[in-house]
Amino acid sequence: MSLKRLVLAALSVVVAALITVSLVGSYLEPQTQGQINLLQTNLSLQAHEWQELGDVATRDRLIGNVQSAIEAYEQVLATPTPQNQRLRLELGLLYADAGQRDRAFDTWQHLINEAQGATHSTAEVLMGLWADPPQLLPDAETLIKNALQGWFRDRALKRLYELQQRPDALTALTTAVQNRAQAAFYRLVLIGTTPLLGSLIGIVLWIVWIYQHLRRRPQEQPLPPLTAVPWGWETLWAGMVIWFALFFAISLVLMPLVRSFIGMALPLRSAMAQTLYALLTYALMTLAGLSWLWYFLRSFGKRPSDWLRWQGGLGGALRWGVSGYLAALPLVLLSSLISQALLKNQGGGNPLLEIILQSRDYTTFALLYVMVAVMAPFFEEILFRGFFFRSVQSYLPLGMAMGLTGLLFAIAHLNLADLLPLTVLGTVLSYIYWRSQNLGAAMVLHSLWNSGSFLGLLLLSGGTEAGF
Incomplete structure (x- = not known):
């Protein structure tokens, strides 16, 4: 075995161990x-x-x-x-x-x-x-x-x-x-009816899509897979393992060192301080991830951006992104209920939720929103749909490639509570990317999902205040 493969194998073991520890540890935390x-x-x-x-x-x-x-x-x-x-x-x-x-x-x-x-x-x-x-x-x-x-x-x-x-x-x-x-009642109605109506529309969309698939004439060709990539499994594995290694190096080593240094003069106790810390962490992860993808893909004969599929333009991205959001609603909500029933209030959760619930000023809200509704959809869709799904659909049956991408997308969030819902959401994101042939559609769907969750939390947390 070459030195490169030995290093990759060792790095894979370390990454797998860190992921396992994070997931198991999240089970001990309340949802x-x-x-x-x-x-x-x-x-x-x-x-x-x-x-x-x-x-x-x-x-x-x-x-x-x-x-x-x-x-x-x-x-x-x-x-x-x-x-x-x-x-x-x-x-x-x-x-x-x-x-x-x-x-x-x-x-x-x-x-x-x-x-x-x-x-x-x-x-x-x-x-x-x-x-x-x-x-x-x-x-x-x-x-x-x-x-x-x-x-x-x-x-x-x-x-x-x-x-x-x-x-x-x-x-x-x-x-x-x-x-x-009175204001609380209107908030409650908005929070309760919006997902329900969206889910009903999503169910109708799935019925239409399934009907179209069943009614396809034998001579009609199904949508083709995205263009096959020229790299194999080992190259894909190296790309994802190194990205996870960068992720852990920044979140577990670099940023804690920065936090301990800043904390000597300014403890990170306020929601704004925690928001700035989270924003800096994610910005560094995004920069490191995009830089790695650029370096990784440039040796395959095209500009790195050429490997990302944008067919259909902005109009197609918006149309498929909104449709995908509605289609994802009933599936993710159902899987969330199943996850809660199985884990019984254990499994942790996204740490950003705690910061959002503690926040009370518009500046903090704005920074958090940029992170969850702009930065996260942009980078994560490039990584998981543009790179990973684009790669595995070249080697696996389409449905299996979508499911595997959804599972890896969920694992990357490192908590058991979101594992099933995010696997479902990640699978729908891959499906929308394939149907639209447009990475922008997946970004729009991802942004809409995070925006809906963010605004729902604001409505709930604002409703507990004495005046609003």
């Missing part, structure tokens, strides 16, 4: 989806307060009630998370509102014994508010406003104003609650 589900639960609690929807029984049927929120919180809290203390504060309020005062006191007493700072003080305030007789502690209003959000803040303030006998404050709060509840 980010659990936090997203709680955001939707909190939005539902807030929308439930809108009296224009009818009486309490009607609102319970439409939106859910406190008991369903308790069950959602207990499910998430069954797995330890860094947000446990805040969630337990909120769970105690749910118990108290449901008339389960002993459970509320047990929950808050645990926080008083274990927590420190604002969480400890807020738990004392809440116990005092629901005690018999009540105990009104100093700075109760300030602590409630700073430590709680949305429905939970409103509930605690309502109890406080009632005990303090402040009718003016209570009237103003009631008006504000109704305004927030």
Whole structure:
């Protein structure tokens, strides 16, 4: 065996080990989806307060009630998370509102014994508010406003104003609650109906595409595969292994060194600091990946960009990209539900979701959006569809090549929670690339998918704020 093959074999073992450790390690982490589900639960609690929807029984049927929120919180809290203390504060309020005062006191007493700072003080305030007789502690209003959000803040303030006998404050709060509840209901409707309508359209598209395939006349030729590439399996393997090695070198070695250096003067605690760190990391990965592809492909007789298929122009890219997004919706949503059921709130998630949920300023949102909706679709589609799928469809049956590309695309995200949904999405991306013969279509689809997820998170997280 030549030295080159020995080095490649050793690098392959290292890359495979790092991927395996990352995937196995993600199983021990709670799914980010659990936090997203709680955001939707909190939005539902807030929308439930809108009296224009009818009486309490009607609102319970439409939106859910406190008991369903308790069950959602207990499910998430069954797995330890860094947000446990805040969630337990909120769970105690749910118990108290449901008339389960002993459970509320047990929950808050645990926080008083274990927590420190604002969480400890807020738990004392809440116990005092629901005690018999009540105990009104100093700075109760300030602590409630700073430590709680949305429905939970409103509930605690309502109890406080009632005990303090402040009718003016209570009237103003009631008006504000109704305004927030109305806005929360509209957000909830938008979040719930948009994927449903998109999925219905996507199902129709699949029916049409399958019908067209079945009705094809024998003399009609099916769409040809993309032009075969002149390199073989070993060259493809080397290209992907070296890219993964660059990925791990930047994310696990270079950027932690940069972070430790910056952290000496500026700890990366704020959402903006984390966003800039993530943006720099991804920019370096993109630059390194594109540079490697340029170097790798230039020896095969064309400019590297000539190996990427752009047939159909911008119009074709938009048409197929939008169609592909709608077609992907029902399949990915179904696979997400299956994944959640199998993993039972384990499996980790995309670390960018946590940053998005913590962000509160437009500059941070804009930078995150550029990263997820512009940079990621551009580079990842060049790598996985333009290079990898283009290569393997030269050696494998078309369906197998699409599935393999989707699986590798999912593995590259390094968490089990997204493994099945992203495999499905990656397979649809390959299918759209093949059907359109246009890499831009896959980029548009990828951008639309990330944009939809991003905007959905903004709607959910914004709905938990006291004012929006």
